[in-house]
Amino acid sequence: MEILLTLSKIENLPKAKQYAADGLIFGGKFSTRFSYSREDMLSINKYCLDNGIKRYISLDAFIFESDKYSFYHYFDFVKSLKPDGIYFSDLGVISIAKRMGVTDKLIYDPDTLLTNSLDIAFYLKQGIGVVMARELELKEVLDIISNNLDSVDMQVFGYLKMSSSRRKFLSNYFNHLGTRRDVKGKKNIRLVEETRNYSLPIIEDDFGTRIYTDYCLLVYRELAYIKHVIKRAIIDDLFIEDNDLAFEVIRDIRRITPENSQFLLDALVERHPNVNFSTGYLHQKTVKTKEENE
Amino acid sequence: MNKIELLAPAKDFEKAKTAIDYGADAVYLGGKSFSLRTRASNFENEDIKRIVEYAHSRGVKIYVTVNIVFHDEDFDGLKEYLKLLDSYGVDAVIVTSPFVMTLSKSVAPDMEVHVSTQLSSLNSEAISTLKSFGADRVVLGREASMPEIVSICSTSKLPVEVFIHGGMCSNYSGRCVMSNRMTNRDANRGGCAHSCRWKYHVYEGGVLISDPNNPLSMSSKDLRAVEYITDMIYCGVSSLKIEGRMKSEYYIAQVVKTYRKLIDEVYENLSINKDRIEYYNRELFKAENRPSDTGFLSGTADESKSLYGVNGAGVTHDYVGIVKGYDERRGLALIEVKNMFDLGDQLEVFGPAIDNKTFVNRVMFDQEWHLLGEAHKPTETIYVRIPFRVSANDMVRKIHES
Numbered sequence: 001m002e003i004l005l006t007l008s009k010i011e012n013l014p015k016a017k018q019y020a021a022d023g024l025i026f027g028g029k030f031s032t033r034f035s036y037s038r039e040d041m042l043s044i045n046k047y048c049l050d051n052g053i054k055r056y057i058s059l060d061a062f063i064f065e066s067d068k069y070s071f072y073h074y075f076d077f078v079k080s081l082k083p084d085g086i087y088f089s090d091l092g093v094i095s096i097a098k099r100m101g102v103t104d105k106l107i108y109d110p111d112t113l114l115t116n117s118l119d120i121a122f123y124l125k126q127g128i129g130v131v132m133a134r135e136l137e138l139k140e141v142l143d144i145i146s147n148n149l150d151s152v153d154m155q156v157f158g159y160l161k162m163s164s165s166r167r168k169f170l171s172n173y174f175n176h177l178g179t180r181r182d183v184k185g186k187k188n189i190r191l192v193e194e195t196r197n198y199s200l201p202i203i204e205d206d207f208g209t210r211i212y213t214d215y216c217l218l219v220y221r222e223l224a225y226i227k228h229v230i231k232r233a234i235i236d237d238l239f240i241e242d243n244d245l246a247f248e249v250i251r252d253i254r255r256i257t258p259e260n261s262q263f264l265l266d267a268l269v270e271r272h273p274n275v276n277f278s279t280g281y282l283h284q285k286t287v288k289t290k291e292e293n294e
Numbered sequence: 295m296n297k298i299e300l301l302a303p304a305k306d307f308e309k310a311k312t313a314i315d316y317g318a319d320a321v322y323l324g325g326k327s328f329s330l331r332t333r334a335s336n337f338e339n340e341d342i343k344r345i346v347e348y349a350h351s352r353g354v355k356i357y358v359t360v361n362i363v364f365h366d367e368d369f370d371g372l373k374e375y376l377k378l379l380d381s382y383g384v385d386a387v388i389v390t391s392p393f394v395m396t397l398s399k400s401v402a403p404d405m406e407v408h409v410s411t412q413l414s415s416l417n418s419e420a421i422s423t424l425k426s427f428g429a430d431r432v433v434l435g436r437e438a439s440m441p442e443i444v445s446i447c448s449t450s451k452l453p454v455e456v457f458i459h460g461g462m463c464s465n466y467s468g469r470c471v472m473s474n475r476m477t478n479r480d481a482n483r484g485g486c487a488h489s490c491r492w493k494y495h496v497y498e499g500g501v502l503i504s505d506p507n508n509p510l511s512m513s514s515k516d517l518r519a520v521e522y523i524t525d526m527i528y529c530g531v532s533s534l535k536i537e538g539r540m541k542s543e544y545y546i547a548q549v550v551k552t553y554r555k556l557i558d559e560v561y562e563n564l565s566i567n568k569d570r571i572e573y574y575n576r577e578l579f580k581a582e583n584r585p586s587d588t589g590f591l592s593g594t595a596d597e598s599k600s601l602y603g604v605n606g607a608g609v610t611h612d613y614v615g616i617v618k619g620y621d622e623r624r625g626l627a628l629i630e631v632k633n634m635f636d637l638g639d640q641l642e643v644f645g646p647a648i649d650n651k652t653f654v655n656r657v658m659f660d661q662e663w664h665l666l667g668e669a670h671k672p673t674e675t676i677y678v679r680i681p682f683r684v685s686a687n688d689m690v691r692k693i694h695e696s
Contacts, residue, residue, distance in 0.1 A: 062414060062416050062435075062437070062466070063416065063417050063419070063420075064416055064417065064437075064438070064442055065416065065417045065418060065438065065442040065443075065445045065446050066439075066441065066442050066445070068417055068418070068419065068445075090414075090416070090417070090420060091413065091415065091419075091420040091423045091424065092415075092416075092417045092418075092419030092420035092421075092422075092423060093419070094423040094426075095419040095420070095422040095423040095426070096419050110468075110469065111469055111471075112363065112468060112469055112470075112471055112482060113363055113390070113412075113413075113468055113469075113482075115363050115364065115365045115482075116364045116365050116366045116368070116369070116391070116393075117366050118364070118366075118369065118391075118393040119364070119391050119392055119393045121393075122392045122393045122396070123392070133363075134471070135471045135474045135480070136365070140365055140366060140367075143366045144366070162470065162471050162472045162474075162475055163465040163466075163469065163470040163471070163472050163490070164465055164466050164469045164470070165464055165465040165466060165512070166437040166466070166590065166595065167464060167512070167514070167595045167600070168594075168596075169464075169510065169512050169600075170496065170510070171597075172595075172596055172597040172600050173496070173504070173510040173511075173597070173600070173602070175596070175597040176597040176600065176602050177504075177505055177508065181503065183498075186498065188498055188499045189496065189497065189498050189503075190496070190497045190498075191494040191495070191496060191497075191510065192494060192495045192497060193476065193489075193492050193493070193494050193495075194492065194493045194494070194495070194509060196476065198475075198476070199497070200494075202496075211472065213475055214475075281474065284474075284478065285478065286474050286478050286479070286480045286485075287478055287479055287480065287485060
């Protein structure tokens, strides 16, 4: 299993090397997660090549027809980096990558949708990698992995994206109130629903709005049993305030076993008491209808 | 050039029949399994067979949604279900899963595969990808603007279907699991709790920045695309889709009839003027229960397209009854009461062959010929004097005083 880390800032490159991340995920245009310039990306790419770190490019934005030609040019640039993988979310990327002969680099990550073994096998058969949906129970994850051994990526740490919209919810709301407010790209804005205490991180930018879980996924005990059959484990440090935390997680996952997972988990939680850790949907039964819930 | 298709939703057999009678070219519906809108999916297999027969005898197509985001446990019986739909003559299935696309093609090759809006297809490249997966038609994501739709249609390798009316997800369809986290109900398997429509306080750095008395909601106005229908016809959209498998027969009738007339008028006159656009919008307001707008069709969805603290749209008409028969000699219509109305109310009748004829309700009788001053018992059947000829299944609505 490769351990991949999102590179939230260039200054983290030496630490990524120090903690032996197998690969880094980064991006610029057409990434909702990163906004590196081409020059930055060339620098990151070179650093990774020089230090034996794999390079994964994030292209997770939807491509609107009006941006199609701009995307073609940018994809050419991405191809020129000769990345080890390209995470994408819009199915149009497959058609473009086929024309450019880089289908084997693609890794489909629509956040949701990849919730079963058969759809995942469908993409794998086409030579396209996949990231499992986050809203899966553990038994579903085990089924998918056992049906597609050593082939599937999984997010194992970080806040989970719950929704994605082209609408600018925050700007629209403040414009409606008549109190214009600068919210673009801010990472310290939270939503709290009237009757629930969940504090949900929300980001608005030119792509629209994305809302994340109130908790940070951490799956040591579960991962200890499946780390040898997952292709890549993704650590996402978005909203993580302690810069060392994601690196500690890399170190722990590297050495995690069924025997030490609880110990490592307890130690990490103790060192970071202000982070709301959770195993996410792995132990949360999700039902199909209101009636089932009653 | 094939005439553009008007595609209507239906929750059950009766509503599908209404959609067909009022002018839909095709109807989409869900079965008991494998379909989103679980509560709307009231079609037993036998009802699907019946509606296919009814529809095909009138040249109308039937599409069945098989559009949940499947988990491993959900596939049981799918192959047999697809074969059954094919044996009934269902024209297409609407799917989200690429595996289901290929399965359907292999076990039911005569049935088309339409790709659900759940896949948020927003460019012609995505359509090319889906064609390579075996799709026959693609429903675009509701985030596409009209210029983008024009551009997509100019290069699309498959027929394109576009939503023109009804409710909208505020997030990209299929890419939202807010409901899963907030209520444990799976948004992509029919359990969506519409958490986006709830009220949220906004904090920045721990400080409340929203109005405590008017919190944020992500709810969007419904879609209403009257002014874009001509462009959609000219740019080569194949199908115009109305959302609303949960909606009433009155809503279905009014919305389908309005778009039917609009489409026919565009084909007849090759264009439509501003007055007629306003007329058709006013017609749609008669069925509206939430405010509506043009969504992303007119570009970005700004605050004017969001709903804040608004529940209703200010309904201009109430559906009050359906005609069961008409005694032409006496001028009496037999009407099943749907909602309350009184003597003196101004009423309007519309139907497949009658267009908004109004009258003042002056005489009503119950079945024993007792004079009535009010009709306040839904499902009761009464006689109402109507001074013009009406037909069974015409609908009666009350006009609100302005």
